[in-house]
Amino acid sequence: MKKDSDCLPDEKFRRGELLDANCPSREILRRLTSRWSLLVLVALEDNTLRFSELRRHIGGISERMLAQTLRYMEEDGFVERTALDVVPPHVEYHLSPLGADVRGQVVGLTDWIETNLHHILDKRRHTST
Structure with missing residues (x-):
């Protein structure tokens, strides 16, 4: 072992x-490779987004799930969090160099999924009938 x-x-x-x-x-x-982490990588791209902006970009993610995902991604070094000293407080997120690097790897997979989506959905329909 x-x-x-x-x-x-x-x-x-x-x-x-x-x-x-x-x-x-x-x-x-x-x-x-969780769904939400991949979507955060795609959404942040070259952007710096506040929590609420990021949540709007990623349809269907709950506030709790986004917070947990961002915490994990920050802990692993993929995302950097900046707390701005303003009233009301703002927090911004952007990809770290490590996050930008892995995003480059993920884009190929996400592009492939988008390109082949119709084939996959057709296969599902034929398999379920």
Whole structure:
């Protein structure tokens, strides 16, 4: 069984560690690939948005879920939070350099989904009938 230290970045990268149930990369994968995290990455793009603006951009996300997602993304270093000292208080969010980097990876997946959506929906309709 691998130890957490077997999966740390200072060790030479080897494919398959993500498949190891004990590798900490699993938790990052779970957080990063959640529907809401992906949508936050897409919505922030090159933007700096306040919480309410971000919530409006991402249709269907609750205030609680957005707050939790942003907390995780900030904790993992994908999003930076800036609290402005104004009345009423404002908080802004933007992608960190790490967040911008991973966003570049995610865009390919989101573009693929949008491009192939009709094929997937057609397959679902044919499978369910």
